[in-house]
Amino acid sequence: MNAGTVAVATILLIVVGGAAIGVLAGSRRRMDLEQWTVGGRQFGVVLVWLLMAGEFYTTFTFLGACGWAYSRGAPVYYVLAYQPLCCVVVYFLAPRIWELGRDYRAQTLADFFTARFSSEWLGALVALVGIVFLIPYLELQLTGLGFIVEIASAHSVGRVPAMSTAFVLVAVFVYTSGIRGAAWVSVLKDALLLAVVIAVGVAIPERYFGGIGPMFATLARIAPRTLVLPGRTAQLGHAWFATTVLLTAFGAPMWPHLFAANLSAKSADTLRRNAIVMPLYGITIPLVIFVGFAATVVLPGLRDGDLSMLALVGKTYPAWVLGVVGGAGALTAMVPSAVMILSAAALFMKNVVRPLFAPALDDRGVARGARIAVFAVTAIALGFAIHGSSTLVALLLIGYAGVAQFLPGVLLGAFWPRTSKRGVACGLVVGLAIVGGLMLSGRDPYRGVNAGFLGLCANLACVLLVSLATRAPAPPAGARAG
Amino acid sequence: MRSATRISRGALLLAVVPFIGLDLTVAWWDRIEPTIAGLPFNLAWMIAWTALTPLCLWGAHRLDRRGAARRGGGGP
Numbered sequence: 203m204n205a206g207t208v209a210v211a212t213i214l215l216i217v218v219g220g221a222a223i224g225v226l227a228g229s230r231r232r233m234d235l236e237q238w239t240v241g242g243r244q245f246g247v248v249l250v251w252l253l254m255a256g257e258f259y260t261t262f263t264f265l266g267a268c269g270w271a272y273s274r275g276a277p278v279y280y281v282l283a284y285q286p287l288c289c290v291v292v293y294f295l296a297p298r299i300w301e302l303g304r305d306y307r308a309q310t311l312a313d314f315f316t317a318r319f320s321s322e323w324l325g326a327l328v329a330l331v332g333i334v335f336l337i338p339y340l341e342l343q344l345t346g347l348g349f350i351v352e353i354a355s356a357h358s359v360g361r362v363p364a365m366s367t368a369f370v371l372v373a374v375f376v377y378t379s380g381i382r383g384a385a386w387v388s389v390l391k392d393a394l395l396l397a398v399v400i401a402v403g404v405a406i407p408e409r410y411f412g413g414i415g416p417m418f419a420t421l422a423r424i425a426p427r428t429l430v431l432p433g434r435t436a437q438l439g440h441a442w443f444a445t446t447v448l449l450t451a452f453g454a455p456m457w458p459h460l461f462a463a464n465l466s467a468k469s470a471d472t473l474r475r476n477a478i479v480m481p482l483y484g485i486t487i488p489l490v491i492f493v494g495f496a497a498t499v500v501l502p503g504l505r506d507g508d509l510s511m512l513a514l515v516g517k518t519y520p521a522w523v524l525g526v527v528g529g530a531g532a533l534t535a536m537v538p539s540a541v542m543i544l545s546a547a548a549l550f551m552k553n554v555v556r557p558l559f560a561p562a563l564d565d566r567g568v569a570r571g572a573r574i575a576v577f578a579v580t581a582i583a584l585g586f587a588i589h590g591s592s593t594l595v596a597l598l599l600i601g602y603a604g605v606a607q608f609l610p611g612v613l614l615g616a617f618w619p620r621t622s623k624r625g626v627a628c629g630l631v632v633g634l635a636i637v638g639g640l641m642l643s644g645r646d647p648y649r650g651v652n653a654g655f656l657g658l659c660a661n662l663a664c665v666l667l668v669s670l671a672t673r674a675p676a677p678p679a680g681a682r683a684g
Numbered sequence: 685m686r687s688a689t690r691i692s693r694g695a696l697l698l699a700v701v702p703f704i705g706l707d708l709t710v711a712w713w714d715r716i717e718p719t720i721a722g723l724p725f726n727l728a729w730m731i732a733w734t735a736l737t738p739l740c741l742w743g744a745h746r747l748d749r750r751g752a753a754r755r756g757g758g759g760p
Contacts, residue, residue: 276714276726279726279727279730282727282730282731282734283706283707283710283730283733285734286702286706286733286734286737287702287703287706287707287737289737289738289741290699290702290703290737290740290741293699293741293744293745294691294695294696294699413722414722414723415719415721415722415723416722418719418722418723418724418727419719419722422716422719422724426716429716429724429726429727430714430715430716430724430726431710431714440710440711440714443710443714444707444708444710447706447707448707474745474748475745477741478738478741478742478745479738480738481734481735481737481738481741482734482735482738484734485731485734488727488730488731491727
């Protein structure tokens with residue numbers, strides 16, 4: 203067998219194995235809407251951890267962090283800083299979300315808004331905004347997967363067949379097993395990823411520099427300015443770092459698929475204990491960053507920094523190692539995508555279609571519709587990924603800053619009884635307008651400050667002021683039941 | 685059931701600590717020297733906080749549980 207065949211066989215084995223785990227995970231359960239979207243709210247610490255780590259560690263963390271280290275230098279450190287802080291936010295926010303979610307019987311982010319503010323319109327708005335940001339994020343995972351498989355297979359498998367095969371498999375296990383499938387595929391994904399990252403993160407600096415210490419000594423001699431902010435960039439300085447870390451730490455849990463993961467836990471304390479150990483998972487990120495820094499010296503002048511990980515592994519190791527990296531990378535795209543597809547499908551059927559077009563639909567009908575919508579969402583993302591779209595690139599840029607605008611509604615909604623739906627709706631619109639206006643006109647960071655952070659401040663102020671000015675809303679029906 | 689998610693003041697104070705360490709003080713720790721175990725200072729600092737943050741949260745959890753037990757009058 204030639205090198206390409208070995209790599210392709212390895213990747214295929216891993217990807218098909220992962221999908222098989224996913225299908226088996228839910229095969230013996232009756233999949234009603236509750237089981238499919240939030241695993242029947244029965245996940246213990248281990249499954250919640252696998253699910254959340256699976257969602258957090260996307261192709262961005264794998265290829266993107268390496269790429270940022272390669273092409274930007276020190277600004278990549280924001281990933282290291284925001285992840286532990288995000289866990290702190292989750293520690294306090296998640297148990298309250300879980301508790302209200304149980305009382306409201308919420309299965310999606312939009313359900314939370316619908317129930318808390320007694321407004322199906324607000325829920326539908328949140329669902330639509332959520333879907334609009336999920337699709338480009340999904341397309342990014344797909345594109346990443348296409349590159350990974352194409353390069354890892356030494357170009358013997360093209361991007362389009364790779365993306366199509368992997369995503370048909372994802373759609374199948376999401377259809378059969380729902381969120382439980384994603385959590386179980388994460389077992390294989392995390393094991394492989396951990397092995398790969400430790401292997402390349404330690405071995406590559408050792409091979410080319412004689413160790414991690416000597417590598418940084420070399421970098422400090424030849425390119426010291428890349429090791430401190432703003433690195434190779436002009437604008438990503440300390441103010442950018444501080445505001446971006448804050449925005450991402452508070453904003454990331456507002457991604458609809460991450461929000462829904464909270465609801466799958468069996469108790470509020472499960473989420474707390476999970477949040478305590480989650481930061482330890484981040485210990486792998488420095489290793490990815492080491493590879494990016496090593497590549498700046500070993501392989502300077504790459505056209506696309508995001509490919510530096512694969513290029514360097516390919517230059518250093520035999521084909522089967524590249525195959526394992528490719529397979530792990532493919533799973534890294536597939537697991538988060540599975541939950542994103544599920545979230546988008548559930549939001550669409552439950553929070554947009556039912557309240558606006560089919561109020562008579564029962565939960566069984568919603569479940570059936572959502573499971574069919576899985577294939578539609580997958581096809582749409584695949585279509586965009588194959589044909590490319592500049593609108594999507596723009597939406598993706600806004601993604602994190604955009605979903606962060608849900609925060610005031612969730613945070614104040616969870617802890618401040620006076621929060622009103624008008625306030626939340628105003629804040630959301632103002633926040634999104636500021637984010638869109640600044641980012642799409644190329645003004646992020648604005649005077650050194652993250653644009654999403656500015657949007658969030660204005661949003662928060664709006665929610666507070668409008669809520670204080672309007673009459674206090676009656677408590678929602680679900681709250682009394684709990 | 686409400687007491688299960690009540691947050692104690694001590695826990696909130698502990699939660700602020702990682703934000704100070706990893707975010708607000710960036711201008712102070714963003715430098716190469718002194719290197720620690722061969723790592724630039726800023727990188728070593730952030731790696732240390734991947735371990736210190738769980739410690740802070742663990743402490744917060746202990747405080748929260750103690751508070752919940754006291755409010756519950758010792759009963760479950």
